[in-house]
Amino acid sequence: MEILFDNMPNPFAYFIPIFAVLILGEAYISYKEDKELYNLKDSMASTWVGIGAAVLNTLTKAYQIGLFYLIYELFEPLRVAYLGYENLGWAWWVWVLCLVGDDFNFYWHHRFCHTIRLFWAAHLVHHSSDKFNLGTAFRNGWTIFLYKPIYWLWLPILGFNPVMIALCMSFNSIYQFFLHSTLVPKIPVFGAIFNTPWVHQVHHACNVEYLDRNHGGILIIWDRIFGTYRDKEVELETKFGVLHPPTKHDPITLNFHEFNDIWKDVKSVKSWKAKFMYVFGPPGWSHDGSRKTSKMLQQEWEEQQQLLHSSSQQKPSDLQVANV
Template sequence: MEILFENLPNPFAYFFPLFVVLILAELYISYREDKELYEAKDTVASTWVGIGAAILNSLTKVYQIGFFFLIYKLFEPLRVEFLGYESLGWAWWVWVLCLVGDDFNFYWHHRFCHTVRLFWAAHVVHHSSDKFNLGTAFRNGWTIFLYKPIYWIWLPALGFNPVMLALCMSFNSIYQFFLHSTLVPDIKGFNKVFNTPWVHQVHHACNVEYLDRNHGGIFIIWDRLFGTYQNREHHIAPKFGVLHPPHSHNPIKLNFHEFSDIWKDVKRAKTWEHKFKYVFYPPGWSPDGSTKTARQMQQELERQQAAVPATAAPNRREEAMA
């Protein structure tokens, strides 16, 4: 079975009407029940960011798939010589493996977007809203498409057809749209394996306890395996957004404000080592500790909690629920 590149289907075209209906339904529920899930300026900002991301994604799609085809063909002789096949083909189990492999790649790509400041600069726009709704799903960075394919090159090298890989990446993105809602309750058991809206609220929260957690796309098993899973605790309500918000609804500033901040820090740094660390160390790193990374803040919180006598634990929970 061969699918020609020029006839590559776009799954988003089939799901877009459903996306619109669900956003309108969430808007109606928010208005009817006075939940304040949406705010006009924030929604307009998400719309413009989403439109820009969609255009850039379309423009870079050819580059991405072309890059995958290049890797696919370059490694074909090695596959024949050492693995005994030219391609893995189109069997159903190959689709399953490709989908799982794609999500594994997404986990590490996403995790590094939170732990390497340069990549965070490209990703922060997705977290910059203090609202968590289905519209936020379209709030994607405009520069992230330039380096994202690097994480996926081992799949075409192994013989997964680039068209199959592109479709699996699209299916992953479509699934993640449904994660951005507070209206879906905790689905017991399901979130043992799969990512859910309840679990994804943690990822979008800027509470210290929730920072840099739950990076999976379709599956949450990667976070459980690699130590980044955090359940959404009923007594810790998520505060959505980022610790240092851009205080703007301008889509240009939303996409590039962190790059600007990096540049300012690099210019101010006194040594080349500090310049390097401002770019490639986790967000919040500073040589004098004046600003802290998520891990440093979590370690401080753990020390504070450990210093509180056990008898005071119920009071801490009551304060958190207040």
């Protein structure tokens, strides 16, 4: 039985009241306990960015579903010829596989958003707040919807229904709303497999040692498998935001200032290799070494930690000799 796009339910419509209640509850706790989780200027920026993202997501939904349907129908003869079926249908186990496949896609989409500057420019707005609260979940880039579906194309090729794919993407986004809070403690057993607010704080932190970690959506196992997992250290103060925050907080600046910086960098060099790297290289790359990528910063941090460790291991007599 096929589900028509026109009749496809919108899961977000059912969760909006829950989102609103939880945000108000978190804001109340913040005010009551003086936690300073919210401020008016930051919240207004998140609100306007979120409204714009919701509108653009709605407008591009037809494009995403249409692209999935095009691929889905185009590859049906090949599935029949080589795999022996027209499509995977709607069985419960197909839903499970689609959810896992969707989350795998999200991990790589999210990881490339942090390692390729052009994609970082689209994703940067989500990290632009120095606050970490449930309202931050709505800070989604306005241009990210244009290229995001590319990572999902293999699912309709295999025969997953496009509507099922779209619903799984929505479920993933809904789950991630609940990750944006500092009020939830560490959940040991659940947190070994699933993403939680505890480890997602690491992802939103701008501490050098936390950069580019914990990219998972629903599952955290992808980060464990592919080497990007890092647990939150209780003794380390978590600083949220980005290393070079924007000077203005209006939604236009938040969404497009990095694209403008890319354009300036591309114009500033003559080498085509340098131009390419300013667009598709990692954020922080520079042709003259004047800036540093997250890997370079983390390497420096690790070297400093090793020096501190080695100096703390020296005997008092060694230190006296070294000071002579």
